[in-house]
Amino acid sequence: MDKGQNGVSLLTKFLRNLTTIFTLSVLVISIAGMITTHYDPAIQEASSMFSLAPIGIAYNTILQIAGFSFILAAISAFLFSEYFNKKMRFLLRSFLLFIATILIFLVFTFIFKWVPFNEPIALLAFFLSTLVCYSISIGLTILKLKFESKKYSKLLENYKARNIVNP
Secondary structure (H helix, E strand, O other): OOEOOOOOEHHHHHHHHHHHHHHHHHHHHHHHHHHHHHHOOOHHHHOHHHOOOOOOOOHHHHHHHHHHHHHHHHHHHHHOOOOOOOOOOHHHHHHHHHHHHHHHHHHHHHHHOOOOOOOHHHHHHHHHHHHHHHHHHHHHHHHHHHHHHHHHHHHHHHHHHHHOOOO
8 A cells, every 4th residue: 555755554544543533532422421421310311322321331322433433534544645635734634624523423413313403502512622622632733743843953953063064
């Protein structure tokens, strides 16, 4: 399989994205479920995700999250690969991934009744939490890129200082 610009194949990128998205999704949903059902036991009836809240997430919910993660991982691997528009900025790619996440979530919510559509506060809470999580992850990624850029600039300066011969 073709290697990307950083030497990682598209399949490897996809599998990394899949495991990351799935793991984080299950963890966040589990923690949110435990917290919300602790304070409001009636939430079990409101969403199919927490149908077995006292004893854990239902198997079909885990498979639904796996399907959601699979689709998002594929889109993410494609958007951030060199096969997609190479000149597109990181923030635009991130915004497209955010829009894809919202759209896929709405489809899964409609099909699997994750959040009741007749409760706009539940949908608003999802949109806000997704926006906050994306903002945090983009901010951390930008910080990481800035630190790496400084590190590589310093390494380049050191290399030039050592290897440039003055006439």
